[in-house]
Every structure is written in structure tokens, then in C-alpha cells.
Amino acid sequence: MGLLDKKFENSNIIITSLEGVMNWARLCSLWQMSFGLACCAIEMMAASASHFDIMRFGVIPRPSPRQCDVMIVAGTVTLKMASRIRRLYEQMAEPRYVLSMGSCSNCGGPYWNYGYHVLKGVDRVIPVDVYIPGCPPRPEALLEGLMKLQEKVRSESLVEEKAA
Amino acid sequence: MALEPKEIYEKLQAAFPDISVEFDEAVPCIIVEPMKWKTVALFLRDADDLKFDSLMCLSGVDNGDGNLVSVCHLDSLAHRHKLTVKCVVPADDPKVESVEQVWRTADWHEREAYDLIGIEYVGHRDLRRILMPYDWTGHPLCKDYEVPEFYNGIKVPY
Numbered sequence: 001m002g003l004l005d006k007k008f009e010n011s012n013i014i015i016t017s018l019e020g021v022m023n024w025a026r027l028c029s030l031w032q033m034s035f036g037l038a039c040c041a042i043e044m045m046a047a048s049a050s051h052f053d054i055m056r057f058g059v060i061p062r063p064s065p066r067q068c069d070v071m072i073v074a075g076t077v078t079l080k081m082a083s084r085i086r087r088l089y090e091q092m093a094e095p096r097y098v099l100s101m102g103s104c105s106n107c108g109g110p111y112w113n114y115g116y117h118v119l120k121g122v123d124r125v126i127p128v129d130v131y132i133p134g135c136p137p138r139p140e141a142l143l144e145g146l147m148k149l150q151e152k153v154r155s156e157s158l159v160e161e162k163a164a
Numbered sequence: 165m166a167l168e169p170k171e172i173y174e175k176l177q178a179a180f181p182d183i184s185v186e187f188d189e190a191v192p193c194i195i196v197e198p199m200k201w202k203t204v205a206l207f208l209r210d211a212d213d214l215k216f217d218s219l220m221c222l223s224g225v226d227n228g229d230g231n232l233v234s235v236c237h238l239d240s241l242a243h244r245h246k247l248t249v250k251c252v253v254p255a256d257d258p259k260v261e262s263v264e265q266v267w268r269t270a271d272w273h274e275r276e277a278y279d280l281i282g283i284e285y286v287g288h289r290d291l292r293r294i295l296m297p298y299d300w301t302g303h304p305l306c307k308d309y310e311v312p313e314f315y316n317g318i319k320v321p322y
Contacts, residue, residue: 079315080297112322116304116311117296120322 019158026069026095027153029058030146033068033092035085037075040102040136044074047139054139057146065091070149071126072142076104076111077119089126097153099145100128103135110135165213166245169194172214179207193248198234198260201251202287205266208238208247215242219267224277228307232258232283236270253283255306262288280305 036044047054048061062068065088077085089098100122103109108120122128129152132145167175173187173194183204186195196204208216216238225233236249251260262285264270274285275294282303285291293300299316302309312320 079318079320082318083316108322116309116320119318120320124318 019156022158023154023156027150030070030097030149030153031062031068032059033063033065033071033088034061035071035073035075035088037073037077037081038104040074040104043136043139044072044101044142047142052139052143054143054146057143057150059146065089066093068092069095070097070099072099072101073105073122073126073128074101074136076109077122077125078117079119080117082119082122082125085122086125095153095156097129097149098122098126099130099132099149101132101134101142101145102137103133106131106133166243167213168245169247172245172247175211175214176204176207179211180204188250191248193235193250195250195252198251198253199286200261201249202261202263202266204249205263208249209266213243214240216240216247217242219263219269219273220246222263222270222273222277224281224283224305226255226281226306227252230255232281234260234277234283236263255282258283259286260284261286262291264288279303282306 034041034044046052059070065071071089071092073085089096100106104111104118105122108115108118111118112120119125130145130149132141134141137145169192170187173185176185176194180203183200184197185204188195208214218239218241220237220239222234222236225235227233232253232255234251234253238247238249240246253260260283262270262274264274264285264287271288271290272294274288275291277283278285278291279293279295280303292298296304301312314320
């Protein structure tokens, strides 16, 4: 338990701010609603498996949008699916974050030119916090994107208005 | 006993003197009148020496010269011979008789050909889009297709 041990040598009192504690609690238990749509879903499954172990970051896959903090959009988003993604995003409770994983959900990916049925980037229907490039991104890239999201959560403020 | 496409063509000519059946030597395939296709299909499936009990694939093709083609690949498991059948229709009135009740696999294949190429299958019991969203306009795999600017408020092109 690293640095925390040293603090507990003489007394067991930690002084911090409410913001610090709440942000720390939120960032190390980001429950995910995984939107595994296509090939990036395989890399997301690999990240959840034992070698890369996304669960050590506190990320548990939950089936329902009501119980999640982060939605990882992994894979090609078709126009048929876009309205469903919008609906599920609106059902998530705040604070909610979106991780766009892979080329297809960032910008349409390899289908950007001739894909008449592909949504060119999931940010056309929902607001995205972190974009992870790759086709597909390695599990380590997904973990790095998750850590960037954790940085974003760490610096959030309780008092200031968040952009809607 | 496996038959050559030419022999099957001669049997069809003999059995249906009043339906236009042609033979394309190059492919080789049989070209049938579109609105009489189901009668010929039932004969192909049920005749003892033909017995085409398996429809391997049914696809739609846009020729680019104003014609749409519905191509069927048939296979006989009993006699081990194969056959290709085409129905050519003009693009402004693309009606082909449906063989969904002859080979049930044609159900989804014909829905796909309708969705992507635009061929209407007369007599199909449930002809609706299968791949594109139900309220999509246009048939994407036609050669003269233009990508729409917006779909339900979402911008489509890059």
C-alpha cells in the first residue's frame, strides 16, 4: 500500500479535501458499460482477461446503463445502431463518461469514404471524453486511454458547473 | 446421374414450350422469363432426374446498363449436379417471381436483394429490408446510388 503506509506510522488520520476523496473514489471504480460492437470488442475482452486485467483499475463490466459510469464504444457504429446508442447514453446516470475505442468510433475508420451505412464517428451522436486511436488499439492502449480518463476525473470540481 | 447444363436446358425447353428459356454458353447458365420463374423452379426441384433440392445462393446484380439480374445457384444433393439460373429485369420495373415457397432459404436472400439492389419479388410473404434500417430510402448497391446527406438528423458523409 505504498505511500499510504508511511502516513499511518504515527497516527491514522488523513487530511484531504472532499473533492479529492470523491474524485479518487470515482476514478478507481469506473464501472463500464461495454459497447462491444465489432473487432475492437475482442481487444476489450483481451483487456478484461488475465494478462492485461482491466479489473485492477476497478473497471467491472455491468450489463445495465443505469449502473455504469463509463461507456466504452468499441467497434463500428452503423446508422441503425446510432439511435440506440443515443438512447442508452441518455439512460446512464451522471457523472458519466464516454471512451471511444478504435478508429471506427473515432471517425468512421476504414469506412470513412464509401461507407454509406456507417456513422463517421460516435461523437456525432454522443459527447466523447477520450479517444483511443488504433485499429484495433492494443489492450495497453485501452488501459492508457482509461488512465487518461482517470486524470480527467481526478481534476473535476464539485462546485463548478460541468458542461452538459 | 449428373447432368450437364446443356442437357438440363434441353429438358426445360421440352417441358415448357411456352416459357422463354435461354442458354448462355459462356457462363454456362440458364436465363428464364422473370414472371414464370416459380413454375420452372418447381419443376427443377421436383422432377426425378433433376431434383435441385438446395438453393445455394440467390443474389441481385446491377448490370450497369439499366438491367437488374437475380442470379440463383442451385445444387442437387441426389444427383450431384449444379445449375445457375438468371432472371433479367429492367431497372424501372424490376419484378421477379419469388421462389421463397419453393426453397425456404430464398426468404432472406430475396430480402437482401430487395434491400440492396431493388428487385421486387412478387409473391414473397414478408418482403422488407433486412440490412439497412427500415426507413432507409434508396437501394445502396445500385451503380447510380448517391449517399444521402442526412439520415434522421445525423450527417452521413465524412
